[in-house]
Amino acid sequence: MTLLILVLLLSIFSFFIPLNINVKFTKKNNNENLEIKFITLRGLIKIGIEIPFAKTLKKHNDYFFHIEPKLEGGKNEKNILSLNQMVTLKKIYLKTIKNREIFLEVKNYLLKKISIKKLYWNSKIGLEDAAITGIAIGLLWNFKNILIIFINNNIQSENISYNIIPEFNKKVFETKFDCIIRVKLVYIIIAGFIGLKSKVKRVVK
Known part of the structure; x- marks a missing residue:
């Protein structure tokens, strides 16, 4: 019973933890890069999404963005998980309109x-x-x-x-x-x- 109450209190407490969303975009010459990081617990947990536009492909009148999501832990930003996938501009546009x-x-x-x-x-x-x-x-x-x-x-x-x-x-x-955006x-x-x-x-x- 005590453990259940403790878990419940921790769950409620976690709802009010602030989340920092760090959006970085750089463009220099032909190199463009977008990076979005979700940071909480004073930087102990970080989830990053990187979109290097240099890897953007054009195929069948559509643009394919190479997205690299990363899960990082600790102050040293050690990479724990790295996945690669392609997302099309047309798919994003249609989903937004819908x-x-x-x-x-x-x-x-x-x-x-x-x-x-x-x-x-x-x-x-x-x-x-x-x-x-x-x-x-x-x-x-x-x-x-x-x-x-x-x-x-x-x-x-x-x-x-x-x-x-x-x-x-x-x-x-x-x-x-x-830019750093904060929200609970x-x-x-x-x-x-x-x-x-x-x-x-x-x-x-």
Whole structure:
């Protein structure tokens, strides 16, 4: 009985453990890489998903992304599990469109529950024509400002840093994005139930 109560208390406690989601995207020359890490218990448990876009394949008018999920444990980030699989862009798009209402409902709920602990976004842009470079920089500044304003108005956030470095008379586009999103596990579980409820409603109709 005591053991059962202890397990129950630990289960309830685990629901309120914060989960950090670290999203990193880098682009330099022709190399692009997206990495997403789910970190909890002060870094003792890490689940990472890496998408090296350099390994992206085009076949039958569709793009195939090479996804490398990894389970890491401990502060040394020792690789415990590594799997490789390919996901098509068309499959992702069709699934998103099919479940659009569910995604929107889940998104609206989670936006109220998440917080951004860090957002770093630096870009370097340049074209051979200085005038066109100036226009491109202006457009990119507008895009970044609109996104940051949306984040500040809708999400609790801190440590936001972003910049654009111009490179005149030289063709270059580099960007580094590093963001840490924090949310409690209980909210992710509730979001899952919201999505399931929405899906059941749609099937019943």
